[in-house]
Amino acid sequence: MTGDEHSFRLTMIGYLRVSTEEQASSGLGLDAQRDTIQRYADGHGWDVVWYEDAGLSAKSLARPQLQAALTRLHTAPKRRDVDGIVVAKLDRLSRSVADFASVLELARSRKWALVAIDLGVDTSTPTGELVANVMMSVAQWERRVIGERTSAAMQAAKRQGRHMGRVSVLPEATGARLLALRTTRTLAATADVLNAEGLTTATGHHWTENSVCKVHRRLIAAQQQTAVLTA
Structure with a gap:
């Protein structure tokens, strides 16, 4: 993505999410998330198109509007009409480090930006890319720990005559x-x-x-x- 392709102005997907419980008790509702993203976008000279999942948890990435946003981003770079996705807080996108890592890998492979304002993750900038790399390292560590636990569980199951x-x-x-x-x-x-x-x-x-x-x-x-x- 070059500045010439978008007249030096990026268009980002602003993704919003609240769960049913959060709608009743959290101070960071849809309006607050939208305001946080809009102020960040204004500061960076971005245009924003909005996608929101209301009343859905972040236990998995299988949310209608999130998947619609990812599908839009999956378009070939030269035909894509958006440049990335931005969230006010990482947990609006995912509560799982592994899920976040998979989205980050998609962003890298398809060459679009991923921004989580609360953590300073912004892969359109060198510093934000560094933070993302640190988080990827954490995700890799988490996968190794999970792998070790899974291996131990499989060995225990094997000893008990069960197959995993x-x-x-x-x-x-x-x-x-x-x-x-x-x-x-x-x-x-x-x-x-x-x-x-x-x-x-x-x-x-x-x-x-x-x-x-x-x-x-x-x-x-x-x-x-x-x-x-x-x-």
Whole structure:
């Protein structure tokens, strides 16, 4: 993205979220988030288009408006009409470091900016990129700790004569894209989009309805297992 493409003015997606409980008790509601983002955007000379999920938790990334925003950002850079996504607080986007890391990886791979105002994460700037790199390191550490716990649990299950499956090794960006597509598309349509975007299975094959179904189930199971291990 160059300044010439947008007349030196970026257009960012402002993402807002509150859960049902927060609507009743939190001081940082939709209006407050919007105000925080707008002031930040004004200070940086950005235009903002708004997406909001009201009454939804951040337990997963499977939220209608968030997925719509990510789909819009997934457009090829030269045809994209937005330059990134900004949130007032990181937990408006995700409460999971692993989920945040997957979104950050998507941002890097597709070359759009990710901004979390409260933490100073702004990948459109060198300092914000540094903060994001630190958070990615934390996410990597978290994955290793979870992996060690999972390995210990699998060994214990093996000793007890039980079997625990293993999730196929997919790039995080591919897994996140599959999950995003499955929120609004059929298995067959998801396979078609993944293939059209040049994304392959963990073994390098084209996607089929059956492979999408199997991997989707495994990814959901992995998310649930991670939630239990980190609780």
